[in-house]
Amino acid sequence: MVTLDIGTARMVLAAQPFSVLLGARLEVFEKGRAILAVPMRENLKQQNGFLHGGVLAYAADNAITFAAGSTLGPEVLTSGVTISYVRPASGVTLRAEAEVTYTGRRQAVCRCDLYAVAEDGARVLSAVAQGSVLCVS
Structure with a gap:
């Protein structure tokens, strides 16, 4: 398995034109975990x-895909995502905090909590998502 570092x-994120358009940044990337901010x-x-x-769903x-890629390697694609919106998101930053809950040989399942972060750092849970990611190599 190939191990990726945060750099x-x-x-990879910078090579995604839509992510660049949104101004997304990868704040955390470690085994089984990733945090994306928009x-x-x-x-x-x-x-x-x-x-x-749609921005929450993107995040x-x-x-989820970055978290799964940290355990499966870089050649992955999302195979499905479900999202439940629990509160409207307002503030200065959206933080999508994903964690792998299961990894097999070719598939990972992840959970993602999405927080609206205010200027003072207060966080409000805005959505909860789950997704599955498959190896494509």
Whole structure:
């Protein structure tokens, strides 16, 4: 199995045009765990001023895939994600905190908690997701 470091993982993220468009950054990348952060810019919000649900779904998907890739290796793709929105997201940063709950030879299952972080650092759980990731190599 190939082991990735955070520098290499950040290069992978930087090679994703959509992630660059959103301003996503990989804050943590370690075995079985990844944290992705997205700034809550005005142009990412919906009509009521909350972060758009599609941004939360993106963050969950990518954080889950990075967490799984830390145990399966770099050649992975998401095979499914479910997300439950529990509170509207508002603040300055979205943090998607993913953790591997199961890893097999070719598949991993992960959980991801998504927090809206205020300027003062207060965190509010906004969504919970689960996903499965498969090796493609």
